[in-house]
Amino acid sequence: MSHSIAILGASGYTGAELVRLIATHPSFKIVALSADRKAGQPMGAVFPHLRHLDLPELVTIDQIDFGAVDLVFCALPHATSQAVIATLPRDLKIVDLSADFRLRDPAAYAKWYGKAHDAPDLQAEAVYGLTEFYRDQIRSARLVAGTGCNAATGQYALRPLIERGLIDLDDIVIDLKAGVSGAGRALKENLLHAELSEGTHAYGAGGTHRHLGEFDQEFSAIAGRPVEVQFTPHLSPANRGILATIYVKGEADAIHTAFTDAYTDEPFIVVLPMGELPSTRHVRGSNFVHLGVVADRRAGRTIVFAALDNLTKGSSGQALQNANLMLSEDETAGLMMAPVFP
Amino acid sequence: MSHSIAILGASGYTGAELVRLIATHPSFKIVALSADRKAGQPMGAVFPHLRHLDLPELVTIDQIDFGAVDLVFCALPHATSQAVIATLPRDLKIVDLSADFRLRDPAAYAKWYGKAHDAPDLQAEAVYGLTEFYRDQIRSARLVAGTGCNAATGQYALRPLIERGLIDLDDIVIDLKAGVSGAGRALKENLLHAELSEGTHAYGAGGTHRHLGEFDQEFSAIAGRPVEVQFTPHLSPANRGILATIYVKGEADAIHTAFTDAYTDEPFIVVLPMGELPSTRHVRGSNFVHLGVVADRRAGRTIVFAALDNLTKGSSGQALQNANLMLSEDETAGLMMAPVFP
Amino acid sequence: MSHSIAILGASGYTGAELVRLIATHPSFKIVALSADRKAGQPMGAVFPHLRHLDLPELVTIDQIDFGAVDLVFCALPHATSQAVIATLPRDLKIVDLSADFRLRDPAAYAKWYGKAHDAPDLQAEAVYGLTEFYRDQIRSARLVAGTGCNAATGQYALRPLIERGLIDLDDIVIDLKAGVSGAGRALKENLLHAELSEGTHAYGAGGTHRHLGEFDQEFSAIAGRPVEVQFTPHLSPANRGILATIYVKGEADAIHTAFTDAYTDEPFIVVLPMGELPSTRHVRGSNFVHLGVVADRRAGRTIVFAALDNLTKGSSGQALQNANLMLSEDETAGLMMAPVFP
Amino acid sequence: MSHSIAILGASGYTGAELVRLIATHPSFKIVALSADRKAGQPMGAVFPHLRHLDLPELVTIDQIDFGAVDLVFCALPHATSQAVIATLPRDLKIVDLSADFRLRDPAAYAKWYGKAHDAPDLQAEAVYGLTEFYRDQIRSARLVAGTGCNAATGQYALRPLIERGLIDLDDIVIDLKAGVSGAGRALKENLLHAELSEGTHAYGAGGTHRHLGEFDQEFSAIAGRPVEVQFTPHLSPANRGILATIYVKGEADAIHTAFTDAYTDEPFIVVLPMGELPSTRHVRGSNFVHLGVVADRRAGRTIVFAALDNLTKGSSGQALQNANLMLSEDETAGLMMAPVFP
Incomplete structure (x- = not known):
């Protein structure tokens, strides 16, 4: 069964890495890619290594129909992420790759990030995304916070x-x-x-x-x-x-x-x-x-x-592994490629 | 349907690249890996980036039962390759990655490689492996010569x-x-x-x-x-x-x-x-x-x-693409991974 | 005899390279370093590899007393350079490292740089700085244009x-x-x-x-x-x-x-x-x-x-070689260091 | 006053680095360069970055007239160094860059290097070459042991x-x-x-x-x-x-x-x-x-x-600094070049 995937913040390295990994995923299909400042451009112009793929054009977030999306990867900058996720449908599955939902304690968040959290309810809801140690919670989570690499x-x-x-x-x-x-x-x-x-x-x-x-x-x-x-x-x-x-x-x-x-x-x-x-x-x-x-x-x-x-297991690969769990797919789907050496 | 694959000369970069690519190939199974000087070692010791794979131990060529092999990738040094291939069963499908069978003309071979060819009959049989331009011949070939990168x-x-x-x-x-x-x-x-x-x-x-x-x-x-x-x-x-x-x-x-x-x-x-x-x-x-x-x-x-x-399309990827054709598999099987950037 | 040297645009790579070379020059003394946006900072903060040197603090160009300067290296961006040099004393020796005075023909300048030259009289005066081929003119020049690398x-x-x-x-x-x-x-x-x-x-x-x-x-x-x-x-x-x-x-x-x-x-x-x-x-x-x-x-x-x-013979080393000629010093002074390998 | 310098083991990186530094030293003159396996070759063939220098051809150690040498830099491999130095005149000043004379205690040497020292009298004589902490001893030393980088x-x-x-x-x-x-x-x-x-x-x-x-x-x-x-x-x-x-x-x-x-x-x-x-x-x-x-x-x-x-202060620069002290030259002679960045 195929899942429809959106990636917010697709013009950064973690966004591009998600596309690279999903390119050979057996059941994920990218239906939307956002990049506010590069909206309107084809992904292949922003990341020529992805030119061979048939990808949707970059759009702004508000152009995305989230009703047609099964899971969102949010690869936005810190602080931006909490603001955007707060506006998304509350039943949408989300894997966030920013730092915004890694710390459970609002005081700890304020200490390390220098500001109060803007979405404390989401902060409370988020599951820490270190797959091997939070696997069961991730399976049933709606919002998973990718860890720092x-x-x-x-x-x-x-x-x-x-x-x-x-x-x-x-x-x-x-x-x-x-x-x-x-x-x-x-x-x-x-x-x-x-x-x-x-x-x-x-x-x-x-x-x-x-x-x-x-x-x-x-x-x-x-x-x-x-x-x-x-x-x-x-x-x-x-x-x-x-x-x-x-x-x-x-x-x-x-x-x-x-x-x-x-x-x-x-x-x-x-x-x-x-x-x-x-x-x-x-x-x-x-x-x-x-x-x-x-x-x-x-x-x-x-x-x-x-x-x-750092870009794969430390970020986008971890995110995909968690998304597999959240969508009841094989946890390793799209992730078994061997390392590239030399 | 699964094909049994042997790789001769697995301790070099093109050998390792073949293993990397075949690792996610849907129907190829590596049954033998040779490396004369490193025989007896696990592949993961020679190439730690392949440690996660369940691979046969490195052996010498004469330890391989070619009767149980559907196709051999020969990633041996130039000159060695023609000597080894001359000893292999005449009905075994072979993709050679060395320079030994790229030139059809014995005189041209002698000019560029400084010696007469040791297996002129094989030289005559070999098909040049530039897939896009020799696709039909490769499909029916027994011995394909990988091109220079x-x-x-x-x-x-x-x-x-x-x-x-x-x-x-x-x-x-x-x-x-x-x-x-x-x-x-x-x-x-x-x-x-x-x-x-x-x-x-x-x-x-x-x-x-x-x-x-x-x-x-x-x-x-x-x-x-x-x-x-x-x-x-x-x-x-x-x-x-x-x-x-x-x-x-x-x-x-x-x-x-x-x-x-x-x-x-x-x-x-x-x-x-x-x-x-x-x-x-x-x-x-x-x-x-x-x-x-x-x-x-x-x-x-x-x-x-x-x-x-050079290691993928210029060598091992090209070799795998040709092997797919020779074994009537989808030409792109195992080869659609996106480039790794950055 | 010691010469007083100013470097305009000292926060770029060619400026830093000039300081590196002059550091062991027997008769050049740096008396002023400019960098508009970093004025007030010590050079060692902008380029920590120069920390051991006793250098003047970065200033703005208008803070420099050009009456006390024997020669100016102008390492400013293209277009900025012609504007700044036009304001400097007309008897001041100048080696310009920008592209502004390389082309003698105003039409050629306009063609390649997309604008009319702002200081055509200086353009006419400038000597092309390829030392080995313009040595005599450089010796007597007031304004020398460093070549493109x-x-x-x-x-x-x-x-x-x-x-x-x-x-x-x-x-x-x-x-x-x-x-x-x-x-x-x-x-x-x-x-x-x-x-x-x-x-x-x-x-x-x-x-x-x-x-x-x-x-x-x-x-x-x-x-x-x-x-x-x-x-x-x-x-x-x-x-x-x-x-x-x-x-x-x-x-x-x-x-x-x-x-x-x-x-x-x-x-x-x-x-x-x-x-x-x-x-x-x-x-x-x-x-x-x-x-x-x-x-x-x-x-x-x-x-x-x-x-x-490119930074030495292609730019700052060439500039120093020309300055040596303009100040009647040994042409190779400060420039005989052997290449750094590996 | 000029000093005649020999470098043994000039075909390695520390040997080449010595030549690079001495190239602009005001009072050192290289009179002999040895490299057993490359004897007969010009230094510029072995290290083309030194081509512009007028250097003696590489010779074997026994071809060197040590009577005409004021100081020897010994950049030979570990263990070889102690054997060679034992054969050199006992009044010759030597800066050794190998590990052979760093440890004063024969037992410690045997522990870390897996063999008894072949020249224990020289081991006892050698001064540890960390200039800033052994300056006085180095000044009067005959044999100085360069430190590990x-x-x-x-x-x-x-x-x-x-x-x-x-x-x-x-x-x-x-x-x-x-x-x-x-x-x-x-x-x-x-x-x-x-x-x-x-x-x-x-x-x-x-x-x-x-x-x-x-x-x-x-x-x-x-x-x-x-x-x-x-x-x-x-x-x-x-x-x-x-x-x-x-x-x-x-x-x-x-x-x-x-x-x-x-x-x-x-x-x-x-x-x-x-x-x-x-x-x-x-x-x-x-x-x-x-x-x-x-x-x-x-x-x-x-x-x-x-x-x-590591090649300069950690090895050849340190060696030159020590040689300056041993020959009563300015300690910093030939060593004040600024770092190369970028």
Whole structure:
């Protein structure tokens, strides 16, 4: 059975990634694509890599007949998303890719995003979209909030460890290296090729990155007590990919076992053999996550690694996986393409 | 119906690309993977991006039971390929990705490859694998010779023009920019990241590149007279992608019309609107070809552009497309994934 | 003896490159740096790689006391430059890095830049800054116009051949691959890392690139008749470097001899042995030009290559070389640093 | 006064970097260059970016007349270096760039390098080459051991903190991102452009990287007790540059003050304002180190950053700085070139 899909905000990278993935989905059909400033243009002019597809022209949101839509992917900017979703039919299934509905607590939202939430009822309704850990709620959800791409990466590595009480909750360091597409298609000087290539640097260091709000929310909920990690993101001169290098106090063997236990039936989570180190190159363009575990030379300390593609598993692939659940399709439909290497 | 597939030379990039593509093919099943020096290893150790797949272990060629195989992809090095294929059962369907069977004329082979061919009977039997122009022969072929990736790129741009007599055959310049994966996984100093990144250079200039043998063979056959193009390949610091910039004497409008006529029903060839320029980024990881046409300021001169992914349409994707034909499957099966951008 | 130097437009890449080069110049002292929108900031905040230098703060142009300045480098945007220079003291030595004074003919300027020139008297006064060919005029000039970076690259390869009558003037094709810094620090979508890396594409094809105005002017003047070349620039995913691949009809030996004759005493022009191909990597960050010559397999056809760093020899290094001449310093002062490889 | 310099192992990246730096040194003259396997070739054939220089041809080591040499840079592979240096005249000044003389303790050497040292008397004689902290000893040394590039980066950030007792010695995490040139010009599959570009991964994780031997030696000596840090190096797809992100327990203000105090008179160490983050791009090709300090949201925790160019300050620039001291030249001679950006 075919489902009619709309994508709002189709002129950004996550919008284009959704189209790429849905292009070979067996039962999803894109019926509407919005992009306010580029309305009237064919999608192939905005993203020439999608030229071969038969896609609807870009329109403004108010031109879309949502009555004919089964599910909406909302790939709009933060803050815009909550305003738009508040105007959509209340029975419409929605997967939001913005940051707007990731935090359940209005106070936490205000703290990390610097403003009160405009749609607190929707905020209360939204289900956090980390599929492997919220699968049942997502299946019956109307509104699912896609996670932050960095937040997803860290959680795949840490949730099973916190759940099982395997690590010291007061000494968790997440050092993260992210490709540039996570910053979107925005015109910023520091995203220019000449500025970004051939080097690396940290940003948002010291505890200011907004994805910390998700770590705090999720890890504290699992632990049943406040957990505050240290988190330093870095920009790496690659387009796709996130590698989290995580320093914990805990036993490597127990941690590796926890991973294999937790993820044994998961179609997209690959636990590498003890001591093997993942690379972002080996998940590029795919919905897979690679996890690695290494014991440190210092007893009781372990380094955990997680790698995923920020645009796929970290964003649009996750969104499609959740949409499959919400529409009772095979969870992996359209998502089994192998990574692209080299 | 399912077909049993073997891949010889699975530890190189074209072998891995075949596995990537077949991973989501609806009716191909990989039953054997060979790699002489890495026999005994799991494919996931040699190419960790394929770890999630359930693949047979790497073996030596003589360990393969070819009686249980419907089609073999032969991704072996040049010269090795002709020796191996000569030992395979004579009724086995084979798609060869090496240079060994691209040239029909033993003298031309000897000229470009510096040795006499070891299997001249197979050389005579082989069908040239440029799908769009040899489709019928490929359908009934037993042995198909994959084209050179550069040779394919140039031919998509030039064949329709030569066939229709639209350009001066004595003044054709192909200036080509190729990504590095076309050089394979060989350990060569000039392929190191530190040597190759952040710059560009020509190689094999002046008419020494072996793919000229294919241009000469094919263009002369079409024209009915000897045609010798000028051809300068350059290495570009990108992993995938070939862009051919071709200078011809002919009228841009007629050339553009020839493209739209020639390729109107082709599933993988996209002719851009007049004046639009293709980019290798927009075909990356896919089986699509983008063609562009621009009139020069000097009357009667036109620049033609062709872009494709050397590992996909230029090699393994082309091979799979041909295998689909040889096994009476849908020609596009396993090949419709959209390009990966960014 | 020390010279007091001002740089207008110091917040762009050519401005920063001037500061980098002057940092180790034995007799130049930077006394003023302007950047209208960033006035009041320290240069080290705008370009952290210059943090170790003791530099004046950025100011607006009207804050500069030009009476205390011996020479001004004007690294302003096109069109802005002519307006600003028209207001500067008429006895001030100026090296302009914009396109504003490259074309001597007002009609040619209007054709290529789409507007009448605002300072035609200055346009008449300006000397074209291709040092090796205008050395004497530059020595006594007050206003020198830096060349286009692509225009410089092509001219190093072609001027000696046209001067000596060695090539067919009606069949010259310049296929050029340029790094991204030539496009400046402007916020354009196509200059983002995610858009530009990992691929290549042409732009301004068919005879629309403005540097053609320089080719037309210079080559026609040398030949004593109109010469119109074909010119296709491409963006290559590297920050610095231009490689021109030039297809000519002429004899390779005579061409190579012409190069060694023409450039034998030039400190910055390196003629490679016959058949060796230059690479942009081998001139990066330096003021050197590498020239290569290869005979084509087709008799009477030759491919000529020229490589330089667009920000150094193509722009700021050239400007400094000219300033040295204008101030009677050693022409190579501050410019002998070796290329940075890898 | 001019000094005669020999470079052993001139066909590797650190050898070429020495030549690049010495090219503009006011008083060093290269009189001999060795490269066993490439003896007989001109240096410009092995490293075309040095073509413009008038350099001696590559020879074998035994062809060099060391009586005419004032100082030797030894850029040979590990283990080879100790064997060669043992054969050189005992009064010859030597700066070794290999790992052979970094560790003072024969047992530590055996532990980290897996073999007994072949020249224990030279090992005892060698001075550790971290200029800013061993300046006086280096001035009078005959044999100076260049530090590991990663080891240098970490030490610039941590030595002043350990010396002043500002941080918890039991919880130091060094997460390091290194460019690829640090791995040298060796033909290894994982250094190919197609393998390394467009991604990132860790290596030598868990406490196995040999530069830990230097950290252990130096930090323990300063602290007067054993100190064992955690250290995870990552490969970043850039040619040059190391960024160390270091997690410590200590107060950010005190740490920042310690840096400004420790480095106030150092010509090459730039301490960024509190909260500013260094980038490898801003030290590329130069001998400068940029240091940054950020307070974490968690009280008493600080993140410290150090960036340098592995080939310059991390290796050949450091070596030249030390040679200047050993030959009573200005310490900064030949080393003041500004970083190359972009």
